Amino acid sequence: MNKAILPNKKFHSINFLSLFFKLEESEYVSENLKKYFDIFRDFNTSNDAKDKEIISFNSDYIKDENRQSLIANSVVLCQKYFNGIKDFAGQNNFKKCYIKFFINEDLKLYEKESRIYLDLKIYNSNEYNITHNDEILGLSNFNTGMNSKKPFLEHKSRLFKIPYVISQKDALATKMLFDWLGSQNKITVRDFDSIFMSKFNKNSKAVVSDFEYVPVSESNFKFDKLKIKDFMDIKNGEREILSFDDFKQVIDEQLYQKRLFGNLYNDEIRVSKLLSEDMQNLLYQTRHSMIEYFEKFNSNEFYYVIQKYSNDFIKVAMQDGEFGRLNAKKSINLLLSIKETKGEKVDIDEIKNRVISALTDDNITKLNGNEYYFLVGNLAMRLVNKSKGWKKTFALTESYTKARNTKKLKMILFSDFDRYKYDIFIGDEILRKAFLLAQNCEDLVMSNSDQQMVLIGMTAKNIIKKSGEKDEVNE
Structure with a gap:
């Protein structure tokens, strides 16, 4: 104004x-x-x-x-x-x-x-004013997206250029509301019952970025307790989530490395030593659904998005040079526990035991999907452990995590087997057996679940090693 x-x-x-x-x-x-x-x-x-x-x-x-x-x-x-x-x-x-x-x-x-x-x-422009019942009605000056200098913002496909008109009384009330919003030093405004509102200030003026009627309050929101099972065999891996606040915390810590809630409304998330480009992309892609669930208590998208981006969560956790393996295991425990609440059970111990049985069998059997992908992940870690790099991290497995079909996986395994053959003991039968089992597979396109099982195999304890041999990738 x-x-x-x-x-x-x-x-x-x-x-x-x-x-x-x-x-x-x-x-x-x-x-x-x-x-x-x-x-x-x-x-x-x-x-x-x-x-x-x-x-x-x-x-x-x-x-x-x-x-x-x-x-x-x-x-x-x-x-x-x-x-x-x-x-x-x-x-x-x-x-x-x-x-x-x-x-x-x-x-x-x-x-x-x-x-x-x-x-x-009080109005955006008096050009659009109309008189109705001896009262002036006009276009609001707040959150309209209308600017006469940018005609492409007009509603070209409608009978009228402008979206709506309001009275002078309502326009003044709106101005007072936005003046008050501009003075609030917070992004989310919770001063009104059953209303969710987020805003930012631009040129000293408040702009409402999200507004929704939310009939459920956090205190009345029904949260079903979640038991996080220890699928990955880590110390204190099992825990029970009893409250919605605890669930928010565990999602932030184990899937977003404590980067979610500080960036929910940040439109300029910057890559740094503490925040990778992959995490930046993950935040941009998923945070809308996190806002819907944690701020508006709407779970319609939450579980779908968690599963859709589950592999990305694991990969981001694996990137930590010091705690990559432990972080990834925690993420997997959480993701598989959430999946179980939707009736999708995965028995990692049973899969592991079947792979061990196949490794000790005299014949070269054909493994089923989960067993095969677990074996490939485990074998990939066994091979990259032979790298002479001074610091062995999950970055060495990038070619495997990007593979989208079994043909590509077999090619990478063959390449790594050839690369590290100088360090493969001629009598290491279990490694050779694992390689033959991994090659004994048709060329298939991998699903999201298949790729996840490769990641699980990578982070699980290595079963393709001789007795007493250490697993060298950082835990």
Whole structure:
């Protein structure tokens, strides 16, 4: 909203009861003081027909003799004290400050005079105003996405250019709401029952980015207890999640590495030493569903998104150079436990035992899907452990985690087997047996669950090693 009555913006007040100006503009203000106050005698500063229509609703009040007398009195008072106040500011070395005059009148008169100005300025543009039942209706100036300088924002496919019109009373109430929102030093506003609202400030103005009626409060939200099972054989891996707040915390810690809630509404998530590009992408792709669930208690998308991006969560956890394996195991425990609540059970111990049985069998059997992909993941870790790099992390397995079919997996395994053959003991029968089992598979496209089982095989304890041999990838 343009606060200045005159286009040159030398005068900053909006009624004849006040006078605001910058100290450095004193000379200009003094010379044009009467001209400024004369504007309020009839508000005849615009030739625009819509502006004149708004003024016409207050014409009787504006022309009232008593009001005209009050304007004349304001001119006399401001002229009388103008130089004294200006000199006082100069003597006390005030620089680049505002001078503000207030005429001692009733507050209701201030409100009435200011309302005339607001009626002229409250809408996005008076061009779209209409008159209905002797009342002016216009386009709201807040959260409309409408700008006359950008016509492509108009509603071209509709009968009318603008989406809706509101009364001056509602427009003023909306302005007061947005002024209040702009003063709130928080992103999510929870001051209203059953309403979720998030906002950000742009150019000192509040912009509502999300708004929804939420009939369920957090205290009334029904959260089913979750038991996190220890699928990956880690110390203290089993735990029970009893509350919604605990669930929020475990999702943030084990899937987002404590980066979720600090970035829910951050549109400029920056890559750093503490936040990888993969995590950045994951946050952008999933946070809307996290907002829906954790802020609005709407679970419609939550479980679908958790499963869709489950492998990405595991891969991000694996990236930690120091705790990659442990983080990944915790993520897998959580993801598989959530999957079980939806009736999808995975018995990792049974899969592992069948793979061990196949490794010790005299024949080369064909493993089923889960067993095969678990074996490939385990074998991949066995091979990359032979790298001579000083620090062995899951980055060495990137080619495996990007594979989308079994043909590619077999090619990578063959390449790594050839690369590290100098370090493969000729009598290491279990490794050779694992390689033959991994090659004994048709060329298949891998599903999300297949790729996940490869990741599980990578992070599980290595079963393709000789007795006493250490698993060298960082735990």
